[in-house]
Amino acid sequence: MSSHAPRAAGAVAFARAQVGKPCVWGAAGPGSYDCAGLTQAAWRAAGVALPRAAHEQALAGTPVAAATMEPGDLVFFFDDDRHVGLHTGDGMMVHAPGPGSAVREEPIQGFGEAVVHRIVRPA
Structure with a gap:
């Protein structure tokens, strides 16, 4: 278990x-969220x-390879890092897919046609 695991x-x-x-x-909680508001x-909550913004969060940590991804890592989509989800383990993430939907946990690879652009470990 890494030192990042408890947070x-x-x-x-x-x-x-x-x-x-x-x-x-544009929502950052507690009643509703956009993708970056949720990860922020x-x-x-973990200190x-x-x-x-998602594109700023993409630069706020240590880049990691998909093979070494751990729960809590941020997963960014699209060339401009405009969507982010929180890896929860076993190829799953919690994210706010977009207006009109609800926060959900689903497979990282199930996010439409988008491919993972970057993975960052914040702590």
């Missing part, structure tokens, strides 16, 4: 507790400060 477990637990809440553009709030 990551807190971030994952927080994110999972938000499942079912509405996705709203999850890591804040780690992240920037507000």
Whole structure:
């Protein structure tokens, strides 16, 4: 278990507790979230400060390879890192897919046609 694991477990637990809440553009909780608002709030609950926007969060940690991804790592999609999810383990993530949907946990590879662009470990 890495030194990042205890904080990551807190971030994952927080994110999972938000499942079912509405996705709203620009929302950072507690009643609704956008993708980066959710990951920011999850890591804040674990004692780690992240920037507000997904493309800024993509630069706020240590890049990791998919083969070494751990729960709590941030998974970014699209060339401009405009969508982020929180890896929960076993190829799954919690994310706020977009306005009109709800926060959910689903396979990382199930996010439409998007491919993983970057993976970052915040703490």
